Amino acid sequence: MTEGTSVAKDGEFGLIARVTARLTAGPTCLLGPGDDAALVAAPDGRVVASTDVLVDGRHFRRDWGSGTDIGHRAAAANLADIAAMGAYPTALLVALCAPPDLDAAWAEELADGLAEEAESVGASVVGGDMSASPTLTVAVTALGDMHGLQPVLRSGARPGDIVAMAGRVGFAGAGYTVLSRGFRTPKLLVDAYRRPQVPYKQGPIANRLGATSMIDVSDGLLADLGHIADASKVAIDVHRDAFDLPDQMRDAATALGVDPYSWVLGGGDDHALCATFPAGVALPEEWRRVGTVAEGEGVTVDGRAWEGRLGWDHFKI
Template sequence: MGNDDNTLTRVGEFGLIKRVTQRLPVHDDCLLGPGDDAAVVAASDRRVVACTDVLVEGRHFRRDWSSATDVGHRAAAANLADIVAMGARPTGLLVGMCLPGDLPVEWAEELADGLAAEADLVGVSVVGGDTVSSKELTIAVTALGDLQGRAPVTRSGARIGDIVAVSGRLGWSAAGYTILSRGFRSPGALVAAHRRPEVPYAAGPLAAALGATAMIDVSDGLLSDLGHIAESSHVSINVESKTLEITEAMANAAQAMGVDPLAWVLTGGEDHALAATFPPDVLLGGDWRIIGRVGVGRGVTVDGSAYEGSTGWDHFR
């Protein structure tokens, strides 16, 4: 990880910025990148989609569980997923880093590598940010996006009779978290899913093109996030459990640890799948698969009944 002489205290703020920015590629939407008072990002639509997310060590990641590169991937993915959940194309990332002075420089460089690699998946640049010394390691990312002439897909457009569909993995990260918290490191695929999500980036703009009426990034849990759509749209949503995939690895891990794997799928977050509602006659494409229906009333049910227990993550609960 580096020796005691190769820390942030030794290289200083501007030395760190130089090392980090040298590792970040520049894509077409970035008209002016790091190095000035602010960046310039193309906004051909004349509207900018923006979101921000914060990762705090001990709350969102642990350095003994995840590499710096993993953390970089997660920090970028959490924000890029929110942009595509609006039906937009990501155009840029801004990154604020609060770092302890005794942190090895290599850790910060590897974090930048993870951010850049995840951003490369959708062809966007890390266009700027800030660094500050802090006792608590915190990564704050802001993402920008372009609607490309389309209306944003919000949480408030679901209509009675719509189908509910998801794209991406559900419950994998929650399973990986449970495995790591019990002191294990396998199955490797589930642990890797917690360390580094696989976001279905193309599914967001595709859903918008297909006429999605509402959409959301599943970051806190399927039931919890569908609840946001139901509340904003003044409808009810019913999820059919038989439509939800429980992989063999998840079933085996759940049995070994005495956990219901369906709970991972219904309430686990941080896979950053996308959930959306569509008109009932739409022909879905890509990885979108139907899991339920929109109906009269309020709230979210599973197989017609209220779900017992927590429906997802709440930082203050």
Template sequence: MSVAGVGEFGLIDRVTARLGAGPACLVGPGDDAAVVAAPDSRVVASTDVLVEGRHFRRDWGGAVDLGHRAAAANLADIAAMGATPTALLVALCLPPGLEPGWAEQLADGLAAEAAKVGASVVGGDMSASPTLTVAVTALGDLGGRAPVLRSGARPGDVLALAGRVGYAAAGCTVLSRGFRTPKLLVEAYRRPEVPYPAGPHAARLGATAMIDVSDGLLADLGHVARASGVGIDVHRDAFEVPRQMRDAAQALGVDPYTWLLAGGDDHALAATFPPAVALPAPWRPIGVVTEGGVVTEGGGAAGGGVTVDGERYDGPAGWDHFR
């Protein structure tokens, strides 16, 4: 059976039957629009799209995995603003010959990842398309706090990281070479482990700037540096190379620091804090904010004045859709 055989509304019924309702969902799927509670009176919103062949391959992971990845990419953006995620809206563009069970499993992954933060899928849309595409919009609540922007970093601030970087990029490289191990790296690519609570926690601690590391640590820190008009120096020795990553790098002829410094899709959170703030776990210092660096568009990793151990980093900075 295919999604064409089930039909649009039959497939919607199958998918929505697998979705729970979080506490912020007042009206869920089934009406013209959802109704989501906004106790703060402000709504944080972010959207992201995953296109088959560009962002994922079905032979590299199952539909449940993709559901986790698609939800995580958006929920992490909400957390990076210092907010708590409340709801997801999902639009699916599906090849007519796709099995309906694939869409159901995708819904399972979306719902499971959203449930980690008490959010839920509250609505969306479906369409036929030759290219499988998953577009997700996330909503969040600031809880009375000011949003943590990219533009607030100040010279002397401590740069800190919550979560891991490099694991998903290493897993992607392993899969691209036709391997399925080490499991630690492959699973990191399929289902990122995002430190969602660290975002609101950072806001309460007084973080001056924050960003979700989705495209690569150096590339994303470049956004912070440009928005804040500062330089950022990353300390290479702040990163430990796990054994599985070291072994995979040696086998594949890759410098593991390329994954750590420029690899995306782990959705760690990077933030800057005043130096007087005592950083509790999971936050750990990885660098420092400096006086304004040379601001350039494109080029090397420094792009916005980012250096590694005080030196310009000339390797790849991270992901760019149009390069």
């Protein structure tokens, strides 16, 4: 990114003009930025909504990725929540709170990343807000449509169900550790942290297959499956041998003195989708069986309590 004018020099409305000029309207955007509110189509008559916030130094670091990378991450964190309900994303609303000396070009990069991630699922950035703040903060609200389906809740898992996953886990967590130790390779892991590869389409597919519960893995596989276990009042057992570890992850774990399964089971930010299905359901190739549901409570790994970290907690240091 080339240093240029600051957001303070541009002013609020100048910055808004720069950012909105980079946005395109998707098929569900009937009226985009420029008025007091946007107008988004809701063919189903029900709107799925989710909000997430990213704070500089807490959820991202500008020296670890570009504004475009952070835009992708911010959009993915919200769009994945829509997919995890078995729904189709339609729109994003974005609030940016920025220090006055922030380079305006960085804000443009952020807009590019948000727009690109939204466009990848047929959604669009339809509006938002801006404010000055000593801490750079990006807050995103995602909207979605059910297309006539019923939402898949966390509370529907039943004893006898299988647990399956679409996407990958551990890659972003490994990338975070690599970056926090001052390294920039392996590229596979660092890129996974910078830009998640979210299996958005698999959310509605799982819904149509009869998924009984679903969640996206944002905080860590065991922590997020714990939410399903709690909401459904069941026990979930995860099978560790269901996960393939790439050589880059094994090598990085050895070099850094880390158990790679701490990334797989406790690392977040990959936004894989985990769902429970009735036994006997024929899963598409994008889904792999990773566990089972039984009577009881809590989450175990191969029948035993996991001694490592379960996942991310925003209020723990």
